[in-house]
Amino acid sequence: MTELINIAGLYDLKGKVALVTGGAEGMGKESCRYLASAGATVAVADINEPWARATAEEIVAAGGEAKAYEVDLVQESSVVSMIDAVRRELGRLDILVNVAGLQDREMLEATTLELWDKLHNVNLRGSFLTIREAARVMRADGNGGRIVNISSMGSVHPVFGGLVAYNSSKSGVNGLTRNAAYELAKDGITVNAVLPGNTTTAGQARSPGPPVDPEMIKHMLPPLGRTGKPSDIASAILFLVCPASEWITGQTLIVDGGHLNK
Numbered sequence: 001m002t003e004l005i006n007i008a009g010l011y012d013l014k015g016k017v018a019l020v021t022g023g024a025e026g027m028g029k030e031s032c033r034y035l036a037s038a039g040a041t042v043a044v045a046d047i048n049e050p051w052a053r054a055t056a057e058e059i060v061a062a063g064g065e066a067k068a069y070e071v072d073l074v075q076e077s078s079v080v081s082m083i084d085a086v087r088r089e090l091g092r093l094d095i096l097v098n099v100a101g102l103q104d105r106e107m108l109e110a111t112t113l114e115l116w117d118k119l120h121n122v123n124l125r126g127s128f129l130t131i132r133e134a135a136r137v138m139r140a141d142g143n144g145g146r147i148v149n150i151s152s153m154g155s156v157h158p159v160f161g162g163l164v165a166y167n168s169s170k171s172g173v174n175g176l177t178r179n180a181a182y183e184l185a186k187d188g189i190t191v192n193a194v195l196p197g198n199t200t201t202a203g204q205a206r207s208p209g210p211p212v213d214p215e216m217i218k219h220m221l222p223p224l225g226r227t228g229k230p231s232d233i234a235s236a237i238l239f240l241v242c243p244a245s246e247w248i249t250g251q252t253l254i255v256d257g258g259h260l261n262k
C-alpha cells in the first residue's frame, strides 16, 4: 500500500537560519518573506540598514523570525564580520541567498573602468566573498547547506544594449555557481543560480543608464504576457533552498516568463 507524501515537509525550513543579501527591497525583500513563511529565521542583510531593519520588523510583526544586518559587500571585512555575527547571534547558518546587486547600464564604448569595477565588485566579487565565508561556516558546522545566487537572463543571452558590464558580472556569477557547487558538493552544500527575466522593481527603475528605446520595450514582454514580479523569483529561490531540491546543484535556472524561449 502506498503512503501519501508529506509535501509540506519538503518545503519546511523550520529550525533553519537563512541569510539573504539585498533584503532591504525588491526581490531580496520578497525572498526574506518567503523564507520566513517557510519557517526559517532570516538574517536580512543590506547596505541600506534602515530598510533592512524595516523588512525584519515587518516579518516579526507578521509572526516570523528575522533580524537585520548591515553589510557593504564591497568591503571584505564587512562581509566577514556579518557572517560571523549571523552565526554567533542566530546560532547556525544553513542557507545563503545572494540577491544584492547593482543594475547600472551603459553602452560598450561609454563604459568606464570605474563602472565596470563598480558592477563587478558588488555583483561578482561580493557574491564570491559571501559564498567563501558562508562555506567556511557551513563546512565547519557539518550540517550541509544551500546557496542560491541571483544572476540574470542576460548572462546567457543579450536582450538589449547597455548591459555589457552588468551581464559580464552576472556571467561570472554563473561560473562562480558551477565551480562552488563542484567544490562544496562533498559537504552536502548545494549551489545554484536563479536567472530572472525583466522583473518590475523600484530598484531596477532607479538604476542609472541611457534611456531605453520605447520600440524595444514593446518587444520586452515574454510569451507568458507580463513582466516578472519579485514573488516569481522568490518562489524559485524557495524551491532551491528546500528539502525538495536536495539533489540539484550547479544549475542556472532561468525564470523569465519564457523570454529567452521566443
Ligand SMILES: NC(=O)c1ccc[n+]([C@@H]2O[C@H](COP(=O)([O-])OP(=O)(O)OC[C@H]3O[C@@H](n4cnc5c(N)ncnc54)[C@H](O)[C@@H]3O)[C@@H](O)[C@H]2O)c1
Pocket (backbone or CB within 6 Å): 021, 022, 023, 024, 025, 026, 027, 028, 045, 046, 047, 048, 071, 072, 073, 074, 099, 100, 101, 102, 103, 122, 150, 151, 152, 153, 195, 196, 197, 198, 199, 200, 201, 202, 203, 204
Ligand atoms: N529587476 C530585474 O529585472 C532583474 C533582472 C535580472 C536580475 N536582477 C538581479 O536581481 C537582484 C535583485 O534585483 P532588484 O531589482 O530586486 O534590485 P534592488 O535594487 O531592488 O535591490 C538590490 C539591493 O541590493 C542592495 N545593495 C546594493 N549594493 C550593495 C552593497 N554594496 N552591499 C550590500 N547590499 C547592496 C541594495 O541596497 C538593494 O537593497 C540583483 O542582483 C539584480 O541584478 C534583476
